[in-house]
Amino acid sequence: MSSIKHAIDTLAELYPVMTAQSKRLVPMLLGAPGLGKSQAVYQAAEIIREQNNIEPEDFSVVELRAGTMDPAEIGGFRFVIDGKTEVTEPDWYPKTPSGLLFLDELAQASLAGMNALSEVMLDHRIGTRHLPAGWMVVSASNRKQDRAGTNKIPSHIQDRILPIDITLDVEALQDYAIRSNWYDLVPVYGNYRPENVHNLGDDGRGATPRSWEMVSNFKRADLSPQVDHTMVLSALGEEVGSDFLAFERTVDLLPDIDDLINDPMNAEVDHKPDIMYALMGALATNMARHPAKVAGVIQYLDRIDQEWAFTCIADAERFNSAVRETDPTVKQLASSKAYTDWLIKHKDVFVGA
Numbered sequence: 001m002s003s004i005k006h007a008i009d010t011l012a013e014l015y016p017v018m019t020a021q022s023k024r025l026v027p028m029l030l031g032a033p034g035l036g037k038s039q040a041v042y043q044a045a046e047i048i049r050e051q052n053n054i055e056p057e058d059f060s061v062v063e064l065r066a067g068t069m070d071p072a073e074i075g076g077f078r079f080v081i082d083g084k085t086e087v088t089e090p091d092w093y094p095k096t097p098s099g100l101l102f103l104d105e106l107a108q109a110s111l112a113g114m115n116a117l118s119e120v121m122l123d124h125r126i127g128t129r130h131l132p133a134g135w136m137v138v139s140a141s142n143r144k145q146d147r148a149g150t151n152k153i154p155s156h157i158q159d160r161i162l163p164i165d166i167t168l169d170v171e172a173l174q175d176y177a178i179r180s181n182w183y184d185l186v187p188v189y190g191n192y193r194p195e196n197v198h199n200l201g202d203d204g205r206g207a208t209p210r211s212w213e214m215v216s217n218f219k220r221a222d223l224s225p226q227v228d229h230t231m232v233l234s235a236l237g238e239e240v241g242s243d244f245l246a247f248e249r250t251v252d253l254l255p256d257i258d259d260l261i262n263d264p265m266n267a268e269v270d271h272k273p274d275i276m277y278a279l280m281g282a283l284a285t286n287m288a289r290h291p292a293k294v295a296g297v298i299q300y301l302d303r304i305d306q307e308w309a310f311t312c313i314a315d316a317e318r319f320n321s322a323v324r325e326t327d328p329t330v331k332q333l334a335s336s337k338a339y340t341d342w343l344i345k346h347k348d349v350f351v352g353a
Contacts, residue, residue, distance in 0.1 A: 034208025098134030188281025
């Protein structure tokens with residue numbers, strides 16, 4: 001099983017290998033709905049373009065929703081001119097010399113649709129039209145057990161596929177959330193209830209990375225409390241949504257973060273798990289974005305159970321790296337002497353040291 005991050009790295013590494021071969025197999029991301037398979041392909045595309053020094057105008061991603069297309073849309077329409085059969089160029093046919101042809105929801109295609117795609121999957125051509133040399137075909141699909149309307153993939157199509165099974169990596173999702181400036185309590189809640197980050201009911205509804213991103217967008221939209229409550233329950237389902245809203249209410253019980261940092265020796269210390277998860281998350285995200293505030297946080301962490309302190313520092317380290325990917329002006333945590341002194345002090349037990 002692979003994390004989304006590993007799948008992205010795999011696609012990026014395979015690109016120069018696949019584009020150098022005449023007969024090419026198709027990497028296929030397989031996993032439950034909402035894990036971010038489609039988004040992973042687009043993230044891989046950015047890495048591929050940068051690693052292979054391809055100009056933006058020379059690289060593109062063409063996405064085909066296989067389940068919504070008929071064979072003529074895939075392979076072009078046939079017509080007769082002067083007794084000869086001609087085939088129109090499909091609308092999706094690549095216009096750039098390099099790119100990814102992304103066959104999304106492949107297992108939801110009809111048998112005829114899959115057969116129409118088999119030629120482009122192995123031979124990189126549709127009829128007499130060959131894909132440009134710089135193109136790699138990738139695909140993604142849910143699995144049969146996900147009850148997402150998938151069809152059985154015939155053996156001759158399976159023979160063209162390199163399946164990459166995707167599983168949820170909570171830490172990688174948290175890093176992505178911080179990097180993408182999601183609502184802070186979403187990645188923090190992942191520590192409190194990791195089992196709820198991807199939690200689908202029998203009806204297929206519930207929490208997924210995709211629905212958590214929607215929740216983050218709702219929180220950023222400054223909705224009225226009533227509408228916000230309704231949207232959270234709608235996106236996450238009743239059970240997970242209610243638990244998240246209850247966790248969110250614990251924020252009102254936290255000490256003021258700036259006051260805590262400015263006067264860490266006199267700040268209140270609580271021991272309730274939900275309060276501590278929320279507080280450690282708030283301190284970790286604060287340190288990640290503002291390394292200059294580390295000293296005050298470290299003084300507070302020295303007053304609490306060190307298991308909580310280790311969790312806070314580990315998250316701050318990961319979150320700081322994620323923030324710096326999009327904002328290199330943010331300093332590394334190691335720029336703080338208080339931080340490096342803490343690592344040295346706990347080097348025998350802290351895995352991040």
